[in-house]
Amino acid sequence: MATTTQAPPARPPATSTDRRRRIAARPAAWIVWGVVIFFFLNLLGVVASVLVSSFGQRWFDTWLPDGYTTSWYARAWDEFALLSVIVVTLEVSVLVVGLSLLIGVPAAYALARRSFPGKRLIFLVFLLPILMPPITYGIPLATVLYKFGLAGHMSGVVLANLVPSVPFVILTMTPFIEQIDPRIESAARMCGAGLRTVFLRVLTPLLVPGILASAILVLVRTVGMFELTFLTAGPDSQTLVVALYYSMSASGIRAQQSVDAMAVIYTSMMLVLLVVALRYVNPTQLVARVKDEPEH
Amino acid sequence: MSGAGPGRPLAHWQHRLAERGVDRQLWLLVPALVFVIALFLYPFFYGLTLSFQPTTGGPFSDYARFFSDSYERGTIWITLRIALPAALLNVLAAVPIAYRMRGRFRGKRLVTTLLVVPITLGTVLTAQGLLNFLGPTGWFNRILLASNLVDEPVRLTHNYWGVFFSLVITGFPFAFLLVLSYLSGIDPTLERAAATLGADWRRRFTRITLPLLMPGLATTFCLTFVLAFSVFPSAVLVGNPAGETRVISLAAYQAAYEQYDYPYASAIAMIMGFVELVIIAVVLAARSRFYTGSTGGKG
Numbered sequence: 001m002a003t004t005t006q007a008p009p010a011r012p013p014a015t016s017t018d019r020r021r022r023i024a025a026r027p028a029a030w031i032v033w034g035v036v037i038f039f040f041l042n043l044l045g046v047v048a049s050v051l052v053s054s055f056g057q058r059w060f061d062t063w064l065p066d067g068y069t070t071s072w073y074a075r076a077w078d079e080f081a082l083l084s085v086i087v088v089t090l091e092v093s094v095l096v097v098g099l100s101l102l103i104g105v106p107a108a109y110a111l112a113r114r115s116f117p118g119k120r121l122i123f124l125v126f127l128l129p130i131l132m133p134p135i136t137y138g139i140p141l142a143t144v145l146y147k148f149g150l151a152g153h154m155s156g157v158v159l160a161n162l163v164p165s166v167p168f169v170i171l172t173m174t175p176f177i178e179q180i181d182p183r184i185e186s187a188a189r190m191c192g193a194g195l196r197t198v199f200l201r202v203l204t205p206l207l208v209p210g211i212l213a214s215a216i217l218v219l220v221r222t223v224g225m226f227e228l229t230f231l232t233a234g235p236d237s238q239t240l241v242v243a244l245y246y247s248m249s250a251s252g253i254r255a256q257q258s259v260d261a262m263a264v265i266y267t268s269m270m271l272v273l274l275v276v277a278l279r280y281v282n283p284t285q286l287v288a289r290v291k292d293e294p295e296h
Numbered sequence: 297m298s299g300a301g302p303g304r305p306l307a308h309w310q311h312r313l314a315e316r317g318v319d320r321q322l323w324l325l326v327p328a329l330v331f332v333i334a335l336f337l338y339p340f341f342y343g344l345t346l347s348f349q350p351t352t353g354g355p356f357s358d359y360a361r362f363f364s365d366s367y368e369r370g371t372i373w374i375t376l377r378i379a380l381p382a383a384l385l386n387v388l389a390a391v392p393i394a395y396r397m398r399g400r401f402r403g404k405r406l407v408t409t410l411l412v413v414p415i416t417l418g419t420v421l422t423a424q425g426l427l428n429f430l431g432p433t434g435w436f437n438r439i440l441l442a443s444n445l446v447d448e449p450v451r452l453t454h455n456y457w458g459v460f461f462s463l464v465i466t467g468f469p470f471a472f473l474l475v476l477s478y479l480s481g482i483d484p485t486l487e488r489a490a491a492t493l494g495a496d497w498r499r500r501f502t503r504i505t506l507p508l509l510m511p512g513l514a515t516t517f518c519l520t521f522v523l524a525f526s527v528f529p530s531a532v533l534v535g536n537p538a539g540e541t542r543v544i545s546l547a548a549y550q551a552a553y554e555q556y557d558y559p560y561a562s563a564i565a566m567i568m569g570f571v572e573l574v575i576i577a578v579v580l581a582a583r584s585r586f587y588t589g590s591t592g593g594k595g
Contacts, residue, residue, distance in 0.1 A: 032396045035389065036407070043414060043465060045435050046425030053428055061433050107328030110321060117316055122325065129336050131518070131576070133526025135545040136569040137336060140343025143558050163335050166328060195321065224418040226529055231549075245420050248533055263424045270416050278409060 047267070054260035076261040080243055089239040092154060093222045096161045097215050104169030105211065111170065112177040126167045134227035137163065142231040152234035160228040165218045172217060176210025216277040223273060240266050347563035358563040371544040372571055378456065378543065379524035382463035386471040387517045394476040395501070411469035422462045423533035427453055430461065458534030459541045463524045471520045478512030507586060514583035518576050525572050544568045
């Protein structure tokens, strides 16, 4: 992937001029690029309007706000008790990531290595939580969690968020495990290592890249997960997205700009996560399990 | 690990299972299975049975109540009317753009990285941004007014279009990245061979690439549709939650958290899941008609 920015050394001038001429010759290319640029401009507008508004003093019927201030951030921080919200968000995410790795990685190993009766059925069952919209299973799940007194505080939020996370870990880990030569494990077995030693001393070190990748993907998804947290959270177990939603749907009570400031805090948190994530994973992995190897 | 005793009948039994691939290593699956059963299958069947035990009336009265009330019944149509066009547009727009970008070019990494941004931002923030950007005094309408394209601001928020745009902004990058990875999984030499045999780009696309891409497109459509079908926050925030964007997830939510009628909410959730699975089943059935083997690429 790192090689994409470098032109192949063999014939760099020829390829670049070829490409330029081909783009100039085809109107279809211009239409495609036009659509992409239009999409990005609107995306930029969506994000920038929140950003500008959060720094604006008063912004009514004008292109830009009258003056600029950072006071909305302080107000949002106090009004929405953002410190505790962020702490809750981090606690929930760390718990979800840790638990889903503990549950998911061994299962991914068994599914990747073994064949046994009913494997397809089990795989389908693990796939279902990803295929179903969160609201569909979230409402019965929240009902059950409330019945057992688990919802309304953090344990319910963590349990609910595990439902899509564990299958996601299984799906992202399976290709990483398949890449490891089974003969390495056999050699370890020959030398007298038990299943636990094979796991801890042989497989885990080899799987670190995969574990990191799926941990970060689960982290991004958990911080951004709205529906399940919304259905199971109580007043003091809201994550940042849910707090943002409540402040938006109750807008009118509070100034628009302080809601915007909160949205910017959420955005910057997500962007930090995203920058970290992209160091370890391919962008396509954020949406699906796809192996993308660099071209040679 | 399993704590099985050394008794002979048990060993015999274990041996026969091991021949079929069942042995102690499968204990690794147990935590995940317990988890899926406890947190996914059990709640699902609990909701299913709950939906047949309404607070008043016979076992099917909550379903009858949903389908007899046109305000409730209409939510299915409203959801489909938003989700199907949005998912279709996202997938169809992604194909030519991904086709154009499938090779290597400068800044490809930047484009794909930028496209991930709206996916991670999520629907809540997108809704907030759309309210500011597309609102009557937002930049979008200002540009339209300033360039004399319209006489008065176009109403794009708090109605169908606001929800639609929010689905496009979060759904299109998702569809694009998936289609791009499916496209780069198709061996480029297949197309080159067709070009050598004299096929122009149109024929190469319709006869080689598109058929190989169809299964991937069907999967992409399903995943994008699931996202669009469960639209909830943006339907409330940029839509008109009392009218034209009262989607089915909103109806389920209101039944559960505003009327505290859990049987009815479960019934709506079941109907919602059923409608969604029907559409996915149709698409996947169509998908199985295409070649789904290896496409020989690097994917």
